[in-house]
Amino acid sequence: MSQPDLPRARRDLIAERLAAGQAVVAADLAAEFALSEDAIRRDLRALAADGRCRRVYGGAIPIPSHDRPITARLQEDPERKTALARAGANTVQRGELLFLDSGSTNVTLVDLLPEDADLTVATNGVDVAAAALRRQDLRLLLIGGEVDPHLGGSVDAAATASLSRMRIDRCFVGVCGLTVEDGAMATHFNEVVFKRTLVERSRHRVAMIASDKLHSSVHYQFAELNAFHTLVIEHDADPARVRPLREAGVQIIQAEAF
Numbered sequence: 001m002s003q004p005d006l007p008r009a010r011r012d013l014i015a016e017r018l019a020a021g022q023a024v025v026a027a028d029l030a031a032e033f034a035l036s037e038d039a040i041r042r043d044l045r046a047l048a049a050d051g052r053c054r055r056v057y058g059g060a061i062p063i064p065s066h067d068r069p070i071t072a073r074l075q076e077d078p079e080r081k082t083a084l085a086r087a088g089a090n091t092v093q094r095g096e097l098l099f100l101d102s103g104s105t106n107v108t109l110v111d112l113l114p115e116d117a118d119l120t121v122a123t124n125g126v127d128v129a130a131a132a133l134r135r136q137d138l139r140l141l142l143i144g145g146e147v148d149p150h151l152g153g154s155v156d157a158a159a160t161a162s163l164s165r166m167r168i169d170r171c172f173v174g175v176c177g178l179t180v181e182d183g184a185m186a187t188h189f190n191e192v193v194f195k196r197t198l199v200e201r202s203r204h205r206v207a208m209i210a211s212d213k214l215h216s217s218v219h220y221q222f223a224e225l226n227a228f229h230t231l232v233i234e235h236d237a238d239p240a241r242v243r244p245l246r247e248a249g250v251q252i253i254q255a256e257a258f
C-alpha cells in the first residue's frame with residue numbers, strides 16, 4: 001500500500017484555510033504540524049507560486065478572486081475562456097494589427113484567431129507572445145520593459161512609450177471590473193496608464209469579460225464604458241447585469257454555451 005503524500009496533504013489543508021478567507025501564520029502552523037518554520041515557509045512559497053496565497057511577513061494571506069496571478073489564472077475555467085475567445089476571434093478582420101493585452105483569456109484567443117488572415121499580433125504579455133510564436137501564420141510584435149510577474153507582462157513606462165507609437169486596428173484589453181457608472185477598471189494602479197494608452201491608440205476596442213467581472217467595481221478606472229465598441233460576455237451572464245450595458249449602447253456579443 002502506498003504511503004500518503006504528507007507534504008501535499010499539509011499544503012492542501014493550508015490551502016483550504018486560505019480559500020476560506022483565513023490568513024495563516026508560519027509559527028502557528030509550525031507548532032501545529034510539529035515542523036520547522038523553514039518547512040512551513042517552503043509550503044507557503046509553493047502555494048504562492050500556484051497563485052493560492054500572497055506571502056506576507058510571518059505567513060500568508062488569501063488572494064481576492066479578482067487578483068489572482070496569471071500563473072493561477074491560466075489553468076482556470078478553460079471551457080469558459082475558450083467560448084469567450086472564440087466569440088472574440090469572430091470579430092477579427094483580415095489584415096488587422098491586433099493588440100492582445102496580457103491575460104489568460106487572450107492566451108486562449110491566440111489559437112482561435114482566423115488562419116492565413118494576414119494578421120499581426122502585438123502584445124505586452126509573455127504567455128500571449130509564446131502562444132503566437134507557436135503559430136506559423138502570425139507576425140508577432142512583443143513590446144515592453146520589465147515583466148510584472150503577477151500580470152505576466154510589461155506595463156511600465158517603456159511598454160507605454162512603445163504602445164504610444166502604434167496605430168492599432170483592434171485591441172483586446174484586459175478588464176478586471178466593469179460597470180455602467182465606473183466603466184472599465186483595473187486592480188493595480190500601475191496598469192492604468194498602459195491600458196488607457198492602449199484604448200486611445202486602438203481603432204476598435206474589445207473586452208472579453210467573465211461573468212464575475214460584470215458589475216464588479218475594483219480600484220482603478222482606465223476607460224469609460226462608451227470607449228468600448230464590443231463587449232464579449234458569457235452565455236450564462238446574469239441578464240440583470242447585462243441589460244444596463246445594452247441600454248448604454250455598447251455592442252454585446254454573447255458567447256455560445258460550451
